Amino acid sequence: MASRLRLSPQTLQVLDAFLEAPRDWKYGYDISRNTGLKSGTLYPILMRLADRKLLETSWETVEPGKPPRHLYRLTPDGLRFAREHVTHGVAGSRVLALRGVKS
Amino acid sequence: MLREIDFIESDWVSLWWALGGTSAMLRHSITNTISNWLTRQRDRGGEWTLKSVGKKAAGLTSGIAISVAVLAFSVLGLARLPRALFPARNFSQLPWLGWLPVLVIPETVFAIAVVALWSKRRNAASGILLSGVALAVHVIVHVTTHG
Numbered sequence: 001m002a003s004r005l006r007l008s009p010q011t012l013q014v015l016d017a018f019l020e021a022p023r024d025w026k027y028g029y030d031i032s033r034n035t036g037l038k039s040g041t042l043y044p045i046l047m048r049l050a051d052r053k054l055l056e057t058s059w060e061t062v063e064p065g066k067p068p069r070h071l072y073r074l075t076p077d078g079l080r081f082a083r084e085h086v087t088h089g090v091a092g093s094r095v096l097a098l099r100g101v102k103s
Numbered sequence: 104m105l106r107e108i109d110f111i112e113s114d115w116v117s118l119w120w121a122l123g124g125t126s127a128m129l130r131h132s133i134t135n136t137i138s139n140w141l142t143r144q145r146d147r148g149g150e151w152t153l154k155s156v157g158k159k160a161a162g163l164t165s166g167i168a169i170s171v172a173v174l175a176f177s178v179l180g181l182a183r184l185p186r187a188l189f190p191a192r193n194f195s196q197l198p199w200l201g202w203l204p205v206l207v208i209p210e211t212v213f214a215i216a217v218v219a220l221w222s223k224r225r226n227a228a229s230g231i232l233l234s235g236v237a238l239a240v241h242v243i244v245h246v247t248t249h250g
Contacts, residue, residue, distance in 0.1 A: 029107040029120070040123030043104050047131065069106045 005052055007085060010037055014045050015082040018055075018074045022082075025058060025071040046072055054078030104128075159226050166220075166230020173212050174238065177204045206242050210235055 005011070017034040018026065032042050049055040056075050059068035074082060104124040111117045182204040185192070213235035220228035 027107060027110070028104055029110055032120075038123045039104060039107075039120045040126045043124060043127040044131065066109075067106050069110075070104065 005048065005054070008045075010035075010041055011045050011049070012086055013037065014042065014049070015078075016086045018072075018078070019082050019086055022074050022079050025060075025073045027069060027071060031072070049078065054081050162224065162226020163230040163233070166227035166232075167234050168230075169216070169227070170209075170213060170231050170234030170238075174205075174209045174234075177209045177212075180204075181208060206238070209238060213238075 013035040014031060014037070017031050020034070028039070028042060028046065031037070031046075032039060035042070037045075046055065050057050050072070053075055055072050055078055058071045058073070060071050061068045104127070105121060107124075108117045108121055111120055182201075185200065213231050217228045217232045217235070220231070
């Protein structure tokens with residue numbers, strides 16, 4: 001499944017953002033701020049990653065009467081996939097590597 | 104995704120977030136609709152062969168051709184009918200009469216034909232429907248630009 005995923009630079013950015021704290025749940029807006037991606041770009045990527053079981057999703061109810069907030073986290077497969085395709089730079093900056101990219 | 108708006112500080116950023124989210128949902132639903140439709144078509148009629156596509160295209164083209172013929176007959180023939188029947192009458196006082204042969208009569212014929220053909224000759228009906236919509240859009244654009 002994951003091998004069919006189109007690994008655009010934006011998708012790698014999203015995976016990279018998840019790798020900062022792989023066990024934590026993240027909100028869409030937080031990922032957008034970390035990556036600089038707009039919602040129209042970010043959410044299709046999140047949906048594709050979730051469809052391929054690389055992300056798990058959850059709903060967080062903050063206040064009763066308000067709609068719940070969507071949360072995202074890497075699955076074990078997603079973590080493996082992200083580590084395989086995103087590599088970190090040594091000088092603190094993160095470098096995205098397009099290794100084994102398949103369209 | 105739209106729930107995130109409550110957590111965005113600036114109004115403008117919220118607006119762009121909402122527009123981006125809405126466009127993402129729209130793209131997703133359009134893609135899903137098309138893919139579901141294609142799957143349904145494949146399940147219903149087997150493989151999309153060149154023959155079946157050709158048959159559909161022929162049906163659609165015949166529908167468009169019928170519509171063009173109806174429109175041409177209405178514009179060229181019916182438009183002259185009142186003057187031919189009542190030569191003494193001055194029709195310039197009835198400006199709405201001009202809309203009958205170019206819009207009202209053809210659109211009525213199209214609507215009746217689409218309803219009548221939809222269950223048995225859907226491709227031809229789709230061609231007529233397409234022509235009817237194109238004519239209506241053309242008239243709307245004409246009226247809004249020329250007054």
